[in-house]
Amino acid sequence: MSSSTTADRIEKRITLRAPRTRVWRALSEASQFGAWFGMKFEGPFEAGKTIRGNITTRGYEHLSVELRVERVEPEQLFSYRWHPYAIDAEHDYSAEPMTLVEFRLSETTGGTELSIVESGFERIPADRRAEAFRMNDGGWSAQLKNIERYVAGV
Amino acid sequence: MSRASNVAARKVASAALVFAALGDETRLALVSRLAADGPRSIAELSAGASVTRQAITKHLRALAVAGLARDTRRGRESIWELTPGRLESARSYLDEVSAHWDLALGRLRAFVEEP
Numbered sequence: 454m455s456s457s458t459t460a461d462r463i464e465k466r467i468t469l470r471a472p473r474t475r476v477w478r479a480l481s482e483a484s485q486f487g488a489w490f491g492m493k494f495e496g497p498f499e500a501g502k503t504i505r506g507n508i509t510t511r512g513y514e515h516l517s518v519e520l521r522v523e524r525v526e527p528e529q530l531f532s533y534r535w536h537p538y539a540i541d542a543e544h545d546y547s548a549e550p551m552t553l554v555e556f557r558l559s560e561t562t563g564g565t566e567l568s569i570v571e572s573g574f575e576r577i578p579a580d581r582r583a584e585a586f587r588m589n590d591g592g593w594s595a596q597l598k599n600i601e602r603y604v605a606g607v
Numbered sequence: 608m609s610r611a612s613n614v615a616a617r618k619v620a621s622a623a624l625v626f627a628a629l630g631d632e633t634r635l636a637l638v639s640r641l642a643a644d645g646p647r648s649i650a651e652l653s654a655g656a657s658v659t660r661q662a663i664t665k666h667l668r669a670l671a672v673a674g675l676a677r678d679t680r681r682g683r684e685s686i687w688e689l690t691p692g693r694l695e696s697a698r699s700y701l702d703e704v705s706a707h708w709d710l711a712l713g714r715l716r717a718f719v720e721e722p
Contacts, residue, residue, distance in 0.1 A: 454712065456705065463705050467712055471719040479719045489718040490711055511636045512643060537704055567715075569708065574701060 461575040470564040477528045480556050492518055498533075500525045515542050521551065531556045537571065550576035628673035633658060634666045638675060638689065646688035648681070 454467045469476055479485045483494040487506060491513075494506040500522055508516040520533040534551035552573040559566045629635055633656075641647060649667070653660040667687050670676035678685045 454709070456709070458701050458705050463701060463708060465705075465708055465712065467716065469716055469719050475719050479715060485718075489714040491714070510639065511632075512640050538707070569712070571704065571708070574704075 462570060462572040463574075465569045467567050467569075468561055468564055469567055473528050473558055473560050473565045476558055476565045476567060477531075480531045480558075481525055481527075494520075498522045498525060498531070523553070528558055530558075534573075537574070537577065549578060552577070628669055628675055631666070631669075633662070634670055637663070637666055637670065641676065641687065641689045646686050648684045648686055650684070652687065 454465060456466075457464045479489060481498055483496065483498050483504065483506075486498070487493050487509070491508060491510040492506040493509050494504055496504055498504060498520070503519055503521045506518045506520070508514060508518060516539070518535065518539065520535050523532040523534060524530055532553060532555040534553050536546040536549060537552045539546045550573065552571050555568075555570045555572075557568045557570075559568075629638065637652060640652065649660060649664055652667070653663045656663060667676060667678065671678065674690055676687055677690050678687045680686075
């Protein structure tokens with residue numbers, strides 16, 4: 454997996470050993486997306502529609518998520534807007550700006566290349582960033598960084 | 608074996624250990640819990656869990672072996688917490704979001720690549 458992060462966007466690229474059709478279904482069908490992402494949605498993904506879901510990851514079941522689906526272009530592009538890192542159940546995020554998440558697919562030798570771009574972070578309020586930082590004071594992401602460094606360094 | 612390939616082999620072994628430690632639903636849930644709630648006793652971590660206290664203890668030890676968690680004594684109790692990483696000072700909001708994507712993509716890979 455390759456990864457790049459700037460002040461306002463996160464970009465990731467991953468090659469999956471699976472046919473493009475398979476990956477597309479895993480992204481564009483709400484039930485499949487929910488299965489790997491850890492969410493349960495109330496209905497299907499449709500361009501221009503907002504869909505609500507609940508986190509199914511243990512410990513986070515009290516959180517709900519809203520996706521504003523933007524584009525559904527079969528086997529090419531799936532995109533939506535959401536409130537990133539909305540992990541405080543007491544906080545009303547609805548008035549805050551959303552980020553845009555875009556999944557793009559292309560065929561590659563032996564599988565499918567998937568690129569993910571999440572952009573628009575420059576408009577997320579500074580206090581929200583600080584809050585997310587506080588709520589994760591467990592060194593967890595540092596461990597992930599360590600794993601990444603190990604793997605990259607091998 | 609050359610010295611360089613020895614170092615590489617050790618890195619692979621060490622990374623494999625971390626991946627193995629995280630590749631279990633109970634342990635991943637424990638890591639999430641400790642990340643969200645901070646240090647907790649085994650009794651607290653076992654409350655409401657679907658597995659036994661002995662199983663939780665075993666999983667915590669596995670996380671410790673991988674360097675992901677550590678315990679300290681408080682009276683008769685063991686208090687568990689995640690091990691702060693060396694890169695902690697470099698963390699930022701986007702690193703957090705990015706790390707969540709890494710986890711999600713790992714799950715997506717498992718999901719679409721399964722036979």
